[in-house]
Amino acid sequence: MAEFFDTITGILGLLTWTQLCFLIIGVAAGVIVGALPGVGPLLGVVMAIPFTFYMDPISSMALLMGIYQGGSYGGALSATIIGIPGTPMAAATLLDGHPMALGGRASFAVTLSTIASSFGGVLSGIVLIAVAPALASIAIKFGPSEVAAFAFLGLTTIGALSGGSAAKGWLMGFLGLLIASVGLDPVSGASRFTFGSVYLGSGISLIPLLVGLFSISEILRQIERPMRVHDTSSNVSASMEAFRTVITRPINYIRSSLMGVFIGILPGIGGVTASFLSYRAAMVFKKKGDPKFGKGNPDGVISSEAANSAVAGGALIPMLAMSIPGDPIVAVLMGGLMIQGIQPGATMFLNYPDVIDGIFAVFVLGALFILPIGLFFVRIIVVLMRLPQWAIMSVVLMISVIGTYTVAREIMDLWMLLFFGVAGYLLRKADYPLSPIVVGFVLGPIFENNFRRTGLVSQGDIVGYVADRPITLAVLVVIVLFLAFPLFNALKRKKTNIPI
Amino acid sequence: MVAAVAALCVQGLATTAQAQYPEKPISIIYPWSPGQPFEVVLRKLSEEMAKELGQPVVINTVAGAGGKKSMVAAANAKPDGYTLVNNWVAPQIAGKLFDPSLPYDNNDFTPISGVMAIPFTMTVSKSHPANTMLEFIDWSKQESRTLNFGVCAPQSVPRLVGEQFMRVAGLKFNSIPNSGGCMSDNMTGLLNGSLDISVGIVPATQIMEGQLKHLVLLSDSPHPLAPDLATTKEVGLEIGWGSAVLGWGGLAAPAGTPDDVLVKLRNLVGRILQDEAFLKDLGPLRNMIDYKTPEDFQTLWTDTEVLLSPHVAVLKKGNN
Numbered sequence: 117m118a119e120f121f122d123t124i125t126g127i128l129g130l131l132t133w134t135q136l137c138f139l140i141i142g143v144a145a146g147v148i149v150g151a152l153p154g155v156g157p158l159l160g161v162v163m164a165i166p167f168t169f170y171m172d173p174i175s176s177m178a179l180l181m182g183i184y185q186g187g188s189y190g191g192a193l194s195a196t197i198i199g200i201p202g203t204p205m206a207a208a209t210l211l212d213g214h215p216m217a218l219g220g221r222a223s224f225a226v227t228l229s230t231i232a233s234s235f236g237g238v239l240s241g242i243v244l245i246a247v248a249p250a251l252a253s254i255a256i257k258f259g260p261s262e263v264a265a266f267a268f269l270g271l272t273t274i275g276a277l278s279g280g281s282a283a284k285g286w287l288m289g290f291l292g293l294l295i296a297s298v299g300l301d302p303v304s305g306a307s308r309f310t311f312g313s314v315y316l317g318s319g320i321s322l323i324p325l326l327v328g329l330f331s332i333s334e335i336l337r338q339i340e341r342p343m344r345v346h347d348t349s350s351n352v353s354a355s356m357e358a359f360r361t362v363i364t365r366p367i368n369y370i371r372s373s374l375m376g377v378f379i380g381i382l383p384g385i386g387g388v389t390a391s392f393l394s395y396r397a398a399m400v401f402k403k404k405g406d407p408k409f410g411k412g413n414p415d416g417v418i419s420s421e422a423a424n425s426a427v428a429g430g431a432l433i434p435m436l437a438m439s440i441p442g443d444p445i446v447a448v449l450m451g452g453l454m455i456q457g458i459q460p461g462a463t464m465f466l467n468y469p470d471v472i473d474g475i476f477a478v479f480v481l482g483a484l485f486i487l488p489i490g491l492f493f494v495r496i497i498v499v500l501m502r503l504p505q506w507a508i509m510s511v512v513l514m515i516s517v518i519g520t521y522t523v524a525r526e527i528m529d530l531w532m533l534l535f536f537g538v539a540g541y542l543l544r545k546a547d548y549p550l551s552p553i554v555v556g557f558v559l560g561p562i563f564e565n566n567f568r569r570t571g572l573v574s575q576g577d578i579v580g581y582v583a584d585r586p587i588t589l590a591v592l593v594v595i596v597l598f599l600a601f602p603l604f605n606a607l608k609r610k611k612t613n614i615p616i
Numbered sequence: 617m618v619a620a621v622a623a624l625c626v627q628g629l630a631t632t633a634q635a636q637y638p639e640k641p642i643s644i645i646y647p648w649s650p651g652q653p654f655e656v657v658l659r660k661l662s663e664e665m666a667k668e669l670g671q672p673v674v675i676n677t678v679a680g681a682g683g684k685k686s687m688v689a690a691a692n693a694k695p696d697g698y699t700l701v702n703n704w705v706a707p708q709i710a711g712k713l714f715d716p717s718l719p720y721d722n723n724d725f726t727p728i729s730g731v732m733a734i735p736f737t738m739t740v741s742k743s744h745p746a747n748t749m750l751e752f753i754d755w756s757k758q759e760s761r762t763l764n765f766g767v768c769a770p771q772s773v774p775r776l777v778g779e780q781f782m783r784v785a786g787l788k789f790n791s792i793p794n795s796g797g798c799m800s801d802n803m804t805g806l807l808n809g810s811l812d813i814s815v816g817i818v819p820a821t822q823i824m825e826g827q828l829k830h831l832v833l834l835s836d837s838p839h840p841l842a843p844d845l846a847t848t849k850e851v852g853l854e855i856g857w858g859s860a861v862l863g864w865g866g867l868a869a870p871a872g873t874p875d876d877v878l879v880k881l882r883n884l885v886g887r888i889l890q891d892e893a894f895l896k897d898l899g900p901l902r903n904m905i906d907y908k909t910p911e912d913f914q915t916l917w918t919d920t921e922v923l924l925s926p927h928v929a930v931l932k933k934g935n936n
């Protein structure tokens with residue numbers, strides 16, 4: 117154990133001032149791209165890659181990983197303050213963060229997200245340092261059936277996300293699945309619902325869907341009935357209260373972070389699943405006396421933010437140890453290493469131990485930096501909130517359109533943005549929840565691809581195949597419990613005649 | 617009089633414009649998502665081009681639909697030499713064979729040069745008992761079951777080449793495509809045993825060195841990317857298209873690009889790709905470079921089409 121702490125304190129001293137500087141730039145830039153609707157950490161990392169060509173490997177990783185970490189957190193700021201998730205995983209943070217801000221506790225809500233993100237990041241960094249090579253072997257145990265089961269588990273959170281009516285939630289979840297089915301069939305490669313269009317051949321893009329549903333529809337609704345976030349408490353007391361949650365709710369912080377790390381390790385499942393699953397777990401362990409989930413429960417914000425920041429550390433594990441990139445951002449990071457002439461994988465630990473240590477140091481420091489840098493942005497945002505609502509919303513509209521266009525520079529994406537904006541507005545009017553659409557849309561293809569691969573790999577005998585796979589079976593049991601729990605509760609309520 | 621002067625001016629402008637090509641930045645449409653080694657090669661090439669041309673050469677990523685979006689964008693671009701495309705076999709030939717209704721064909725593009733060639737291999741997990749292709753075939757005979765065969769994306773070139781090899785080798789196989797391409801899913805599939813064997817793209821699979829074994833290079837001649845690997849000829853299982861490396865990518869311009877512009881670009885790219893200093897600068901990636909003259913490159917387009925079309929037909933028939 118002493119040796120472990122030596123490693124940690126030792127590697128923090130490894131970074132030069134230049135590297136630290138790039139890390140700070142990276143985190144700050146990441147927070148901005150994460151907060152801007154549409155842009156997101158993936159695009160941020162991609163845009164930064166050319167700058168890294170002439171850097172040393174650790175500076176390059178400091179910049180890229182800073183953007184990754186900052187970006188995973190930044191989405192929470194826009195989700196909380198304007199009700200528009202900057203990244204898909206912040207859609208879970210929005211569920212409680214935004215109501216909290218609308219209720220006059222904006223500072224508290226964003227400070228809480230910042231602390232949770234930083235905590236999740238640091239914890240996942242520690243896991244990364246302590247057990248990276250050992251955990252990497254878990255990643256390869258995950259075949260298609262395990263990934264399919266996890267994606268399905270993620271899908272089961274839909275019913276719980278719908279606030280009032282579970283039926284409406286499921287309806288929206290299925291809508292997300294349906295939208296995701298546009299594009300090429302993952303197994304036969306045949307076109308589905310593309311109407312011969314090459315644009316639709318790559319499916320509906322996530323960014324116009326997300327930004328349209330949340331951002332454009334929110335702007336339309338604001339035109340109709342301005343509703344703004346405000347802050348009745350002073351900054352200082354809000355911060356104090358937010359910091360106090362670390363002591364009063366340590367289990368939620370730790371549980372959510374560990375769930376994030378674990379899901380991060382599994383290739384191809386990703387941040388959205390981590391956020392929503394950990395949110396769902398927080399619902400199971402709801403504290404008495406807390407506000408309802410969806411109405412500003414602090415555990416909702418903590419669980420989502422701690423988990424999605426912790427995903428980053430988890431996702432680095434299979435990349436560094438086995439050169440398996442578990443998510444698109446990590447794939448770009450891997451490209452960044454290869455540009456430096458470094459092959460990620462087991463040999464990297466032997467050939468470039470200094471780079472490995474540098475990456476570890478960068479990761480932990482990056483997560484720590486989220487706290488001061490995030491709180492700095494929180495102050496700015498609190499000041500910006502005093503601007504007139506029309507000014508804020510016009511800028512949001514501008515950024516949403518530009519951000520969406522920047523991703524693929526595709527005019528059709530803007531039409532999609534408009535379409536989903538109007539659709540989102542109508543759905544909001546009819547009181548349908550929007551986040552199940554995101555969950556269905558993101559997890560549907562992961563589930564479909566892996567479920568069908570399971571079918572192919574098992575050569576038709578799915579049941580026999582799954583019966584031999586304990587991890588899959590365990591996840592299936594959890595799914596049954598998740599689905600049965602609300603049903604069981606409903607039955608109980610019926611028996612005792614308590615109105616629902 | 618005024619008209620005459622105006623006409624003169626316009627003509628003057630036009631000639632200076634041609635004389636001074638390029639007078640604004642050139643963009644190269646690049647079809648794949650970021651983070652691939654091809655992009656590094658292309659970026660280095662574009663930097664060299666920019667040095668000589670005195671104008672920036674920008675990489676414009678138009679990813680999506682297996683690269684087909686990039687081909688559509690290039691086919692619709694103005695043929696003035698300011699838009700080029702990094703054309704790859706997958707969207708240009710295979711994609712078109714699978715879906716003849718795509719709004720482009722070979723005639724929409726003019727070759728500048730072949731730039732890269734990526735060979736395919738057959739790959740198994742390090743822990744697999746077989747160490748050579750022939751041992752693998754013996755092993756599969758003893759197993760006497762249908763093998764799970766990982767094939768990259770459903771309509772990909774490695775799938776077509778790999779399935780042809782499996783047929784030639786007389787192996788009973790069950791193809792398992794994945795939409796994520798050749799990397800992650802195939803590799804983890806081999807490591808966790810859900811796949812018995814998979815086809816792979818050489819630079820991608822080499823990253824996994826130490827965890828995977830390459831059994832055979834799917835070509836009759838050795839390739840600089842994998843010089844020690846047994847070829848199909850050496851294992852006595854020729855797939856019928858000789859030494860052709862079908863995983864090619866290069867530079868093309870939209871059809872109708874002025875000849876003087878093409879000549880300038882062809883000479884320049886040819887010179888860079890054969891320049892020892894440039895190749896040295898690429899490090900290990902230099903082995904991906906396979907310079908082809910415009911004529912050879914264009915012949916490769918038609919040859920590839922002829923070679924792949926029967927296999928696409930087999931696959932299409934199987935799906936219906």
